[in-house]
Amino acid sequence: MEITTIKDIAKLCGVGVSTVSRAINNHPDINKETKEMIMQVIKEHNYIPNNSARNLKRSNSDTIAVLIKGISNPFFSSMIKTFEREIKKKKYSFILQRVDSKEDEIDVANQLVKEKKLKGIVFLGGYFSHSDEKLGQLKVPFVLSTIGTTQKIDKTICSSVSVDDFKESYKIVDYLCKLGHKKIAILTPLKDESIGDLRFNGYMSALQDNGIVNEKNLIRYMKDEMDSYSMENGYAVTKELLQSEEEFTAIYAICDSIAIGACKAIFDAGKKVPEDYSVAGFDGLDIAHYYNPSVTTIRQPVEEMAEATIKILFDVIRKKTSAQHKTFSGEFIIGQSTKSI
Amino acid sequence: MEITTIKDIAKLCGVGVSTVSRAINNHPDINKETKEMIMQVIKEHNYIPNNSARNLKRSNSDTIAVLIKGISNPFFSSMIKTFEREIKKKKYSFILQRVDSKEDEIDVANQLVKEKKLKGIVFLGGYFSHSDEKLGQLKVPFVLSTIGTTQKIDKTICSSVSVDDFKESYKIVDYLCKLGHKKIAILTPLKDESIGDLRFNGYMSALQDNGIVNEKNLIRYMKDEMDSYSMENGYAVTKELLQSEEEFTAIYAICDSIAIGACKAIFDAGKKVPEDYSVAGFDGLDIAHYYNPSVTTIRQPVEEMAEATIKILFDVIRKKTSAQHKTFSGEFIIGQSTKSI
DNA sequence: TTGTAGGCGTTATCAT
DNA sequence: ATGATAACGCCTACAA
Numbered sequence: 278m279e280i281t282t283i284k285d286i287a288k289l290c291g292v293g294v295s296t297v298s299r300a301i302n303n304h305p306d307i308n309k310e311t312k313e314m315i316m317q318v319i320k321e322h323n324y325i326p327n328n329s330a331r332n333l334k335r336s337n338s339d340t341i342a343v344l345i346k347g348i349s350n351p352f353f354s355s356m357i358k359t360f361e362r363e364i365k366k367k368k369y370s371f372i373l374q375r376v377d378s379k380e381d382e383i384d385v386a387n388q389l390v391k392e393k394k395l396k397g398i399v400f401l402g403g404y405f406s407h408s409d410e411k412l413g414q415l416k417v418p419f420v421l422s423t424i425g426t427t428q429k430i431d432k433t434i435c436s437s438v439s440v441d442d443f444k445e446s447y448k449i450v451d452y453l454c455k456l457g458h459k460k461i462a463i464l465t466p467l468k469d470e471s472i473g474d475l476r477f478n479g480y481m482s483a484l485q486d487n488g489i490v491n492e493k494n495l496i497r498y499m500k501d502e503m504d505s506y507s508m509e510n511g512y513a514v515t516k517e518l519l520q521s522e523e524e525f526t527a528i529y530a531i532c533d534s535i536a537i538g539a540c541k542a543i544f545d546a547g548k549k550v551p552e553d554y555s556v557a558g559f560d561g562l563d564i565a566h567y568y569n570p571s572v573t574t575i576r577q578p579v580e581e582m583a584e585a586t587i588k589i590l591f592d593v594i595r596k597k598t599s600a601q602h603k604t605f606s607g608e609f610i611i612g613q614s615t616k617s618i
Numbered sequence: 619m620e621i622t623t624i625k626d627i628a629k630l631c632g633v634g635v636s637t638v639s640r641a642i643n644n645h646p647d648i649n650k651e652t653k654e655m656i657m658q659v660i661k662e663h664n665y666i667p668n669n670s671a672r673n674l675k676r677s678n679s680d681t682i683a684v685l686i687k688g689i690s691n692p693f694f695s696s697m698i699k700t701f702e703r704e705i706k707k708k709k710y711s712f713i714l715q716r717v718d719s720k721e722d723e724i725d726v727a728n729q730l731v732k733e734k735k736l737k738g739i740v741f742l743g744g745y746f747s748h749s750d751e752k753l754g755q756l757k758v759p760f761v762l763s764t765i766g767t768t769q770k771i772d773k774t775i776c777s778s779v780s781v782d783d784f785k786e787s788y789k790i791v792d793y794l795c796k797l798g799h800k801k802i803a804i805l806t807p808l809k810d811e812s813i814g815d816l817r818f819n820g821y822m823s824a825l826q827d828n829g830i831v832n833e834k835n836l837i838r839y840m841k842d843e844m845d846s847y848s849m850e851n852g853y854a855v856t857k858e859l860l861q862s863e864e865e866f867t868a869i870y871a872i873c874d875s876i877a878i879g880a881c882k883a884i885f886d887a888g889k890k891v892p893e894d895y896s897v898a899g900f901d902g903l904d905i906a907h908y909y910n911p912s913v914t915t916i917r918q919p920v921e922e923m924a925e926a927t928i929k930i931l932f933d934v935i936r937k938k939t940s941a942q943h944k945t946f947s948g949e950f951i952i953g954q955s956t957k958s959i
Numbered sequence: 960t961t962g963t964a965g966g967c968g969t970t971a972t973c974a975t
Numbered sequence: 976a977t978g979a980t981a982a983c984g985c986c987t988a989c990a991a
């Protein structure tokens with residue numbers, strides 16, 4: 278006989294279903310021995326409660342979902358660990374849900390809210406260009422973590438945690454300028470509505486403040502056929518840049534992966550980093566540190582950001598505060614990939 | 619009025635719930651205009667069906683889950699894309715589920731089978747040391763993808779797709795030997811029950827066949843405090859190895875991340891790769907190619923492996939075949955990190 | 960073509 | 976402390 282439902286267990290134990298339910302859910306009103314007996318039978322027949330039925334019945338569930346857009350980004354993996362740890366610390370369950378780049382994260386979120394009776398949501402990465410109306414559809418507290426957005430979102434509707442992409446980007450480009458670089462190429466995604474834009478603006482602003490006239494030919498957009506933030510793309514674009522014989526002495530890549538692709542293209546052209554070209558990135562991935570040469574970059578304090586994300590989320594859930602917005606400073610890491618000229 | 623259930627929609631449209639259900643699920647027996655009208659109302663009130671209720675009611679669902687142990691491994695991300703594409707191609711839905719390293723993947727799988735009425739499962743990564751009895755608990759077809767296992771699993775119970783870790787490992791170490799290296803250190807996880815062991819055995823066997831006496835001091839185990847397969851760990855272990863002043867001319871790291879950490883440690887010691895030490899890895903991650911120097915490695919044909927995984931899974935689901943086991947050859951990639959002496 | 964009603968497996972509210 | 980029973984929201988015979 279195949280054991281599938283709580284009724285089977287009840288019959289097997291000679292008790293009612295509610296007693297079995299009480300045993301499963303650690304309810305107080307149950308005789309210790311009956312409980313043990315029931316748990317024993319459950320284990321023997323390895324019965325597993327049906328989660329769909331549970332979720333259907335439950336009206337609330339103490340669970341938080343983290344929605345990630347584009348799982349491939351190594352930048353997220355350390356944040357996820359922190360999310361999980363912090364959420365478990367609050368005795369909540371944790372659901373990690375990947376969202377396809379073509380999917381609408383709000384729709385996915387709303388579905389999950391209904392299905393799992395979520396208490397809160399963390400959105401991680403991606404672009405996030407939604408109307409306030411759309412955002413308003415989400416009835417549970419949520420935090421935008423690491424999501425840069427140029428658009429003005431109603432600050433009372435949602436919380437956010439991020440670094441100031443503009444400022445940090447400015448900082449690193451300004452550093453390149455102070456090293457004496459005047460011809461600084463930038464590798465940036467095409468028409469990115471989010472962090473890409475913000476970092477690009479930081480670049481433009483830093484050049485201007487250093488009295489450098491920006492040259493259009495030094496703005497290089499990532500190729501559409503490939504993942505925008507990949508080493509492969511950085512390699513391809515840099516290769517073209519080098520072949521164009523456009524003059525430049527430094528490259529600022531919008532993220533570390535692109536920077537590494539750029540370095541490789543430079544090596545393959547028989548040139549050196551930083552002797553021939555300085556290269557800087559952004560994010561502070563592990564690989565930026567382990568690369569040869571190590572890459573000058575802005576490290577985002579991922580651990581603290583993840584912690585802050587969860588803290589804010591729970592503050593809002595528990596109505597201690599309304600929406601909060603927290604900006605972190607990046608850590609400027611000078612690597613071996615840049616030098617003064 | 620908050621629209622939450624199918625009944626609300628039915629009332630709003632002045633029809634019965636079954637008509638609404640038919641509209642949602644593209645049933646044939648429905649008047650085209652009523653359907654459009656209903657869909658219109660649904661959109662306006664942005665009603666979302668409750669998935670738990672659906673899953674509860676459904677007896678089957680045409681969905682496949684991919685369970686992945688340790689999301690952080692960049693090795694998996696390209697496989698996941700292929701899984702998703704191939705599964706969608708078959709008109710099935712795709713669920714990606716992360717399994718904590720402490721969790722039992724079979725238990726998680728069984729839960730999902732009940733909750734989502736899965737048709738099949740792919741297990742990705744991890745160790746997988748389960749008794750045949752435990753495996754037998756899983757009542758749906760499943761494939762072990764990229765999961766090396768030294769233990770003898772009942773081959774009729776489950777399918778598998780992988781490279782021959784022993785053979786490929788042998789190949790690359792043999793290559794090092796043929797380059798003239800006699801003192802080859804290995805960086806390997808401690809007491810790993812799976813791929814680590816297999817690759818280690820390949821190393822030992824290659825040494826033996828080349829008449830090299832293995833030196834215990836050249837077997838270096840990854841540190842327990844850190845993620846076994848990380849650059850950080852490779853760095854730390856290699857640093858110790860270098861400081862021990864043990865003589866060696868080459869390092870074989872059980873995976874590329876470790877190899878890269880090893881390279882960095884060598885650079886930091888003021889030495890060069892491959893002039894002072896040759897370094898080889900395993901897996902064929904993108905970064906092995908983009909690293910400087912590029913890392914000699916065995917590339918696993920991830921794309922084809924993922925495709926084969928899905929093909930086998932569907933064959934078994936459709937009862938075209940019973941369990942299948944497929945082994946792929948790795949692609950030997952000679953990088954700049956190794957040289958003859 | 961459409962509506963009504965029963966049941967999917969659970970939990971919670973009542974009685975007992 | 977325990978058991979019967981009514982929801983939870985949906986799908987699907989079956990009836991109309």
